[in-house]
Amino acid sequence: MEFVKGHGTENDFVILPDLDDQLDLTVARVQALCDRQRGLGADGVLRVVRSGGTSDGTSSGKWFMDYRNADGSIAEMCGNGLRVFARYLVDAGHQPQGEFVVGTRAGDRTVTTHPDGSVTNDMGPARVTGTSIAAVDGAGIGGFAVDVGNPHLACVTDVPVEGFDLTVPPGYDPVMFPHGVNVELINVIGADALRMRVYERGVGETRSCGTGTVASVASWLAGQGRTTGSATVDVLGGQVVVTIEPTTSTLTGPAVLVARGELDKSWWDALA
Numbered sequence: 026m027e028f029v030k031g032h033g034t035e036n037d038f039v040i041l042p043d044l045d046d047q048l049d050l051t052v053a054r055v056q057a058l059c060d061r062q063r064g065l066g067a068d069g070v071l072r073v074v075r076s077g078g079t080s081d082g083t084s085s086g087k088w089f090m091d092y093r094n095a096d097g098s099i100a101e102m103c104g105n106g107l108r109v110f111a112r113y114l115v116d117a118g119h120q121p122q123g124e125f126v127v128g129t130r131a132g133d134r135t136v137t138t139h140p141d142g143s144v145t146n147d148m149g150p151a152r153v154t155g156t157s158i159a160a161v162d163g164a165g166i167g168g169f170a171v172d173v174g175n176p177h178l179a180c181v182t183d184v185p186v187e188g189f190d191l192t193v194p195p196g197y198d199p200v201m202f203p204h205g206v207n208v209e210l211i212n213v214i215g216a217d218a219l220r221m222r223v224y225e226r227g228v229g230e231t232r233s234c235g236t237g238t239v240a241s242v243a244s245w246l247a248g249q250g251r252t253t254g255s256a257t258v259d260v261l262g263g264q265v266v267v268t269i270e271p272t273t274s275t276l277t278g279p280a281v282l283v284a285r286g287e288l289d290k291s292w293w294d295a296l297a
């Protein structure tokens with residue numbers, strides 16, 4: 026069984042081409058693939074499925090991105106994963122360079138691949154749904170709840186984000202976030218420039234989170250009473266550009282494919 030390894034600003038993924046939707050991708054298999062000692066190592070898995078179009082109710086596009094977190098849980102959307110997914114489709118010859126649609130559990134998303142290897146995702150609306158508090162290092166940090174298809178608590182703070190201990194999961198209000206939440210800690214570092222660290226639901230601290238960068242810019246704007254604007258977001262693994270518009274948002278950043286190979290069949294079968 027073929028695999029490809031890739032990353033977007035060092036948020037890394039195992040890509041499993043499964044065009045005809047044959048794979049039984051169990052929690053145990055996702056956990057093993059993502060394990061950095063006993064597997065390939067990744068923050069998540071992207072299963073590439075050819076969708077049946079509007080008739081299967083998943084997508085009006087030709088593709089469905091089945092995203093799983095490293096702990097085996099399912100998430101609605103992954104912004105960095107979507108860029109890597111698009112880059113894979115072009116690299117494999119399944120799509121010409123340019124614009125096409127990918128179905129996700131959060132809905133259809135239009136992606137545009139660029140000749141320099143970067144990809145722009147239309148990320149859909151970033152909805153600010155309220156305010157809440159993240160508990161980090163024993164302190165409460167206020168932020169905005171932002172729905173980017175998946176849930177975020179994006180907290181702009183004056184405390185330098187480099188100093189926070191994110192080996193421990195941040196606390197959050199389980200009533201406001203009954204399905205868990207991704208927590209972003211954000212510093213403003215320039216006129217339209219943010220720095221972000223993130224603790225991802227189902228993964229832990231990662232070096233980048235695409236939906237998290239969109240939530241961060243939406244939160245930063247909301248704190249100024251604004252609903253539109255653009256910013257660069259520096260993450261541990263690089264930089265992306267986010268634009269928030271009244272009804273949608275875009276995310277542009279790199280998408281890199283680093284390796285391809287074959288999974289050992291006996292290893293895979295033993296994990297079922």
Ligand SMILES: N[C@@H](CCC[C@H](N)C(=O)O)C(=O)O
Pocket residue numbers: 036069094099100101102103104105106175176207225226227228231233234235236237
């Ligand atoms: N890294 C992703 C987000 C992946 C899903 C997230 N952990 C969740 O459970 O919602 C991104 O780039 O957006």
